[in-house]
Structures are given as structure tokens and as C-alpha cells.
Amino acid sequence: MSHEDKQSAAMQSTAMQTPLVKTRELTKYFDMGRGQRVHAVDGVSLAIAEREIVGLVGESGSGKSTFGKTLLGLHDKTAGEVRFRGEALPAHYRAADYQRLAGNMQMIFQDPYSSLNPRMTVGEIVGEGLSLHAHLKSAEVKERVAEWLRRVGLQPDHMSRYPHEFSGGQRQRLGIARALILEPDFVVCDEPISALDVSVQAQVVNLLGELKESMGLTLLFIAHDLSMVRYVSDRMAVMYLGSLVEIGRADELYFDPKHPYTEVLIGSNPEPDPKLERGRPSTAIQGEIPSPVNVPAGCRFANRCPKVMDVCRQVTPQLIPLKELTRQVACHLY
Amino acid sequence: MSEQKDLLVVEDLNVEFDTYGGVVQAVRGVDFRVAAGETLAIVGESGCGKSVTVQSIMGLIPMPPGRITRGSARLRGHEILGQSRIDGREIRGAQIGMIFQDPMTSLNPTMTIGDQIAEPLQVHRGLSRADAAREAIRLLEVTRIPEAAKRAKQYPFEFSGGMLQRAMIAMAIACKPEILIADEPTTALDVTIQAQILDLLQELQAETGMAIVLITHDLGVVARMADSVAVMYAGKVVERGSVDDIFYRSAHPYTLGLRAAMPSNDPALKQSLQPIEGSPPDLFAPPPGCGYAPRCPHAMVVCESQPAETPLAGTGARDHAAHCWLHHDESPMKPAGLFFRESDASRNEKFEGGSAVEEGRNESRR
Numbered sequence: 001m002s003h004e005d006k007q008s009a010a011m012q013s014t015a016m017q018t019p020l021v022k023t024r025e026l027t028k029y030f031d032m033g034r035g036q037r038v039h040a041v042d043g044v045s046l047a048i049a050e051r052e053i054v055g056l057v058g059e060s061g062s063g064k065s066t067f068g069k070t071l072l073g074l075h076d077k078t079a080g081e082v083r084f085r086g087e088a089l090p091a092h093y094r095a096a097d098y099q100r101l102a103g104n105m106q107m108i109f110q111d112p113y114s115s116l117n118p119r120m121t122v123g124e125i126v127g128e129g130l131s132l133h134a135h136l137k138s139a140e141v142k143e144r145v146a147e148w149l150r151r152v153g154l155q156p157d158h159m160s161r162y163p164h165e166f167s168g169g170q171r172q173r174l175g176i177a178r179a180l181i182l183e184p185d186f187v188v189c190d191e192p193i194s195a196l197d198v199s200v201q202a203q204v205v206n207l208l209g210e211l212k213e214s215m216g217l218t219l220l221f222i223a224h225d226l227s228m229v230r231y232v233s234d235r236m237a238v239m240y241l242g243s244l245v246e247i248g249r250a251d252e253l254y255f256d257p258k259h260p261y262t263e264v265l266i267g268s269n270p271e272p273d274p275k276l277e278r279g280r281p282s283t284a285i286q287g288e289i290p291s292p293v294n295v296p297a298g299c300r301f302a303n304r305c306p307k308v309m310d311v312c313r314q315v316t317p318q319l320i321p322l323k324e325l326t327r328q329v330a331c332h333l334y
Numbered sequence: 335m336s337e338q339k340d341l342l343v344v345e346d347l348n349v350e351f352d353t354y355g356g357v358v359q360a361v362r363g364v365d366f367r368v369a370a371g372e373t374l375a376i377v378g379e380s381g382c383g384k385s386v387t388v389q390s391i392m393g394l395i396p397m398p399p400g401r402i403t404r405g406s407a408r409l410r411g412h413e414i415l416g417q418s419r420i421d422g423r424e425i426r427g428a429q430i431g432m433i434f435q436d437p438m439t440s441l442n443p444t445m446t447i448g449d450q451i452a453e454p455l456q457v458h459r460g461l462s463r464a465d466a467a468r469e470a471i472r473l474l475e476v477t478r479i480p481e482a483a484k485r486a487k488q489y490p491f492e493f494s495g496g497m498l499q500r501a502m503i504a505m506a507i508a509c510k511p512e513i514l515i516a517d518e519p520t521t522a523l524d525v526t527i528q529a530q531i532l533d534l535l536q537e538l539q540a541e542t543g544m545a546i547v548l549i550t551h552d553l554g555v556v557a558r559m560a561d562s563v564a565v566m567y568a569g570k571v572v573e574r575g576s577v578d579d580i581f582y583r584s585a586h587p588y589t590l591g592l593r594a595a596m597p598s599n600d601p602a603l604k605q606s607l608q609p610i611e612g613s614p615p616d617l618f619a620p621p622p623g624c625g626y627a628p629r630c631p632h633a634m635v636v637c638e639s640q641p642a643e644t645p646l647a648g649t650g651a652r653d654h655a656a657h658c659w660l661h662h663d664e665s666p667m668k669p670a671g672l673f674f675r676e677s678d679a680s681r682n683e684k685f686e687g688g689s690a691v692e693e694g695r696n697e698s699r700r
Binding site: 060167169200205206224226227228265267269270271274275283 | 379380494524525526527528529532552553555556557558560577581591592593595596599606607608609610613
């Protein structure tokens with residue numbers, strides 16, 4: 001597909017009337033006692049179209065994982081709403097809500113070592129969702145598990161084994177099979193490849209890509225590896241200290257970042273090309289991400305921003321669309 | 335490069351470990367050399383033996399269960415394996431400094447940062463307590479830690495990951511080592527903090543002229559930092575050369591495979607990722623031939639039975655070598671994408687009329 005084709009396809013998809021998943025001012029604070037609160041996610045509005053892959057990047061502590069979990073109801077919402085196919089989801093999930101939504105929305109977790117119960121067999125782990133939600137006979141569950149193990153590149157006779165008998169890449173495949181066996185429409189992938197070696201990352205990414213094509217999945221792909229996110233995603237969203245600073249088409253955003261933070265983030269990402277690296281000035285910035293307990297007034301990036309202005313320290317910039325690009329940026333420069 | 339200029343020469347290093355499951359041959363004949371003032375990157379996936387290699391050089395392998403069965407490591411011509419001091423100075427800490435992947439767990443949580451940096455100064459340089467404490471603060475300033483005097487009195491839990499890694503670097507360079515070994519120094523850090531730490535290492539290297547041995551799995555970090563590179567797989571170095579040799583003239587199929595498995599950031603092309611199928615071999619029973627043969631797209635019969643000992647030689651300013659049978663004179667093929675030495679061009683007529691060499695070179699320069 002040529003660049004123009006893809007661009008128009010992406011514009012069509014973003015212009016679609018009802019996005020599959022939409023958050024409006026989604027907010028999650030954690031109470032720390034003594035009147036202190038962690039502002040983990042603060043007013044994030046994001047729409048994800050059907051069959052779209054949105055990559056969410058940001059430093060650790062920026063709230064990406066909390067956003068993904070709150071979106072799925074694994075954390076209660078503090079404020080804001082999540083709509084799935086236009087239906088507003090409850091702020092606090094009851095057992096029946098999980099039961100109802102499990103077939104639509106699923107999650108693939110970051111750490112394939114701690115997210116699989118070591119005392120359950122592979123058959124039990126992958127098949128648990130089916131036995132709980134699909135009302136199938138155990139023989140049918142077994143059949144489906146065998147089919148899914150094959151689909152993710154494992155053997156059906158692995159069913160009686162335990163997680164410790166598998167390598168990291170194989171465990172991540174188990175996590176994928178467990179999430180996808182209910183054939184959900186929407187999957188949050190929380191750093192699905194960061195615990196894996198380079199050669200195995202490509203295996204898992206390609207597997208996700210194939211399954212997305214064959215099942216029509218919609219994905220929120222959370223990661224900190226910028227090159228991989230650009231490769232995987234249609235659109236890319238950048239998060240800093242609980243709020244979105246920039247959203248746009250993955251390629252455009254990567255090669256032409258507008259927000260100073262995106263620029264720093266992408267400039268800090270070392271490229272596997274020595275000639276390019278030698279010619280590139282260092283974009284390292286001073287300081288670290290501030291604590292989300294005492295969120296600074298105004299723009300949250302102001303104290304580290306190389307282009308900071310007076311207004312930045314007083315007024316919080318809103319995400320506004322840029323005229324010439326399919327891009328939204330929260331910065332007073334625009 | 336001549337012998338004299340090589341600061342550290344490691345030859346045929348073999349390390350194994352006794353475990354309940356049997357003997358793991360973690361390192362199986364590693365060779366590399368580091369010149370003064372240069373940065374050598376050792377690249378490889380988890381379990382390829384890169385950390386064990388440097389830990390055995392530093393004498394950090396617990397023995398038993400570990401065992402160095404063969405090989406040598408010479409610092410300025412002096413054997414250091416099994417030694418704790420040469421030329422009247424401690425090796426570990428004084429002549430070779432080391433920083434680790436996870437600064438959170440490699441510092442003592444019950445000592446202040448200042449005391450931890452002062453400790454090697456008192457032990458190795460014989461400074462008094464007060465002098466060592468002053469020097470510790472100066473070192474924190476050198477590693478760009480703001481409010482160094484106040485920070486020196488704090489404990490590790492009061493530091494962020496990036497600041498702890500700076501403190502680790504301060505400790506490692508306290509005795510002005512000739513070599514700094516950095517074992518995945520930025521793997522646990524965010525990209526913005528990683529960029530700060532990598533810049534700091536380069537600045538310190540420019541000031542002090544120390545050599546850096548950087549262990550990493552991230553080819554981006556290699557491209558930014560390294561002068562020369564050793565690529566490890568299954569306990570062996572499969573290819574070594576200058577950073578340009580490795581990236582633009584990859585001569586081993588594994589090096590090429592690693593590069594193809596990473597997304598290219600060239601906007602002009604969005605090629606699909608080529609994963610390396612399968613997984614690394616079991617080092618309890620390492621294969622008799624090339625460790626990469628089961629996953630190699632170009633594997634031949636000989637690759638499974640015999641390791642390729644003949645390296646391809648002398649393609650760049652520094653020795654560029656790959657341990658691969660495809661570079662043997664009688665190899666029946668020259669797969670596109672791989673680099674073959676210049677003199678092969680004439681001989682290549684015997685095989686495919688020489689075109690593959692040109693193709694290969696163009697491919698690798700894309």
C-alpha cells in the first residue's frame with residue numbers, strides 16, 4: 001500500500017462515526033492516604049476505530065498501563081467514561097459486568113513469567129476463559145485449546161505441561177492464546193514484547209499481526225520501544241505524567257514530532273544505524289519525570305521542556321488538532 | 335591493530351557451571367580484544383554467555399559451581415584469570431571498574447551513597463575517611479548529580495533509577511580504572527534517561543581515556559556507542575569487527591538475522607520483520623557444530639557436525655571476522671545480504687559468476 005493510500009485509509013478510519021472504543025476524560029487517581037493522591041491518569045480522551053492499532057508510548061510512570069487497565073475495568077474509574085460500541089461502561093465493574101464483557105475485551109500482560117499461574121496446566125490456563133464464558137463441554141474446550149495452541153505456534157500436546165516448562169517467547173504465546181480464545185473484538189496489549197529477546201519479539205509481533213488480519217482485532221498496543229510501536233501501529237499516542245501530549249499517524253508522528261516531549265522521546269531512541277547515530281546531535285534533556293503526586297500547574301512537561309514559555313507554567317494546554325496534519329497536540333506552541 | 339595497543343586480550347575463554355540438571359557450558363571459547371580508549375560492545379540475546387564472560391574476567395563467578403576450564407585474559411600482557419592483583423594493584427575495582435544492569439539491587443540499601451562511593455577510595459587508594467568523603471562528593475559532581483553534597487548523605491531508596499546508575503558510575507570510576515565494564519547499564523531505564531547515561535559515559539571516556547566494554551542486547555545502543563563489536567551466540571563469538579563492519583558488512587547469518595528482526599527506521603521502506611525462527615540451543619548439550627545451524631536459513635551439512643574455526647579475515651581497518659562455513663573456500667553458496675571478503679570476487683566466478691557479492695554488498699548498505 002502506498003503512503004497516500006494508507007494516509008487516506010487512516011483518515012477514513014479516524015473519521016468513522018462510532019469508534020469501537022472511546023474514552024472521554026478518563027481519570028484514575030490512587031489514594032495514598034493523608035490527603036495525597038497519585039494522578040495516574042488525568043482526563044484522557046481517546047477514540048479507537050474498528051480494526052485499528054493504536055500504539056501508546058511514554059516513560060515508566062506516565063500512566064500507560066493504568067490507562068489500559070482502567071479502560072478494561074480492571075481499575076475503577078475516578079471520573080470520565082468509557083464507551084464500547086457506543087455503550088457506556090460502568091464506573092465500577094461487578095462480577096456480572098466482567099462476565100458479560102470478557103468475550104468482547106481482553107488483555108495481554110507484560111510479564112509472561114508472572115502472569116501465568118504456575119500451578120495450572122497450559123490446558124487449564126488457556127481454556128479457563130472458555131469454560132467460564134462459552135458454556136462448552138470439556139471435550140469441546142479441549143479441542144478449541146488445541147486449535148489455539150496450534151494457531152500461536154505451539155503443539156496441542158503441550159496442554160498437559162506447566163508454564164515453567166516454556167521459554168519467555170512461548171509463554172507470551174500462551175498469554176496471547178488465553179486472551180484471544182474468546183475471540184474478543186478489542187485487546188489491550190500491555191508491553192507484550194518488552195520481556196523478550198529481539199529475535200523472539202519479531203515472532204510475537206508478526207503473530208499478533210497475522211491474528212489481527214484473520215480475526216479483525218482492534219488493539220491498544222502499550223510499549224516503550226518506539227521503533228516497534230511505529231512499526232506495529234496505525235496511530236500513535238504519546239503520554240506524559242497521566243495525560244496525552246500528542247496523537248497522530250504513527251509514521252508522521254515518528255518522523256515529524258510536533259510536541260517538544262515527543263521530539264525528545266524520539267530523539268533519545270537510539271537507531272540501529274551507526275552512520276545516522278554519528279551524525280545526530282544528542283537530544284538528552286535534563287531531569288526526570290516528576291512525581292504524579294504533586295502534579296505541577298500548567299503544562300506538565302514545562303520544567304523539562306527546552307522550549308518552555310511563561311504561559312506554559314500557568315495554563316494547562318489542551319489537545320488541539322493541527323490544521324495541515326491528522327494530528328492533535330497539547331502544547332502552547334501551536 | 336598491534337598487540338601492544340591492546341589493553342585487554344581474551345583468548346579461548348571457556349566457562350561451565352555445575353547444576354542439578356548437569357553441566358552448563360555457558361561460555362565456549364570466547365576471543366576478543368579491547369584497545370585503550372575504545373568502546374567494545376558485546377551483543378547477544380539472553381543466555382548467550384555475555385555476562386558470564388565479563389564476570390569471569392572480573393573474578394565474580396562463584397566457584398564452585400562455576401569453573402573456568404580453559405583460556406586466558408591478559409591486561410597489558412599480564413594474566414588476570416585467577417589473580418586478584420597485578421603490578422601491585424587490585425584488578426577488580428581499581429584497574430577494571432564495573433557497573434551492572436540493575437542499580438536498585440546492586441547497591442547496599444543500608445549504606446549512604448556517599449559511604450558506598452568512599453569505600454573503594456579508602457580500600458584501593460588509601461585515602462583517609464574525610465578525604466574519601468570529599469572525593470565521593472566530587473565524583474557525584476563529575477557524574478552530574480545535582481546537589482551532590484546533600485545527595486551523598488542519602489540512601490539508595492531516595493534515588494531514582496537514573497540517579498542510582500550515575501552513583502554506580504561514580505563508584506566504578508572512583509579509582510580511575512583503565513577499563514569500565516558496563517553490563518546492560520541502561521536496560522532498566524527509560525529512553526530519555528538512557529540517553530543521559532550514554533552521553534555521560536561518552537563524556538567520561540573522552541575526559542579519562544578509559545576503554546569501555548559495553549554489554550547490551552540493543553543494536554541501537556551499539557550503533558550509538560561502539561567502536562568495535564563482538565556478536566555472541568550460544569557461548570561463542572560468531573562475528574567481530576568495527577561497528578560499520580557489523581552493521582553494513584554483516585558476515586554472519588546471525589548478525590544479519592538480528593538486524594532483520596528489528597524494525598528499520600528508514601521512512602522510505604517499511605519492510606516486514608523477519609523473525610529468527612526457533613530458539614537458542616540447550617547449553618547442557620551444546621551442538622557439535624555451529625550453535626546457530628538449527629535456526630540458520632543457509633545451514634549446510636557441515637555446519638551441524640563441525641564448528642567453523644576459519645574466520646574471514648581483514649576486510650576493514652580492524653580485524654573483521656565471522657565464524658561461518660559459508661566463508662570457506664569451498665562453500666557452494668554466497669547468500670545475498672551477507673558480506674564476503676573482497677578477494678572472493680575473483681574466485682567467486684567458480685560459484686555464481688560474482689553477482690551475489692555485489693548484490694550482498696548493496697543489500698547490506700541499504
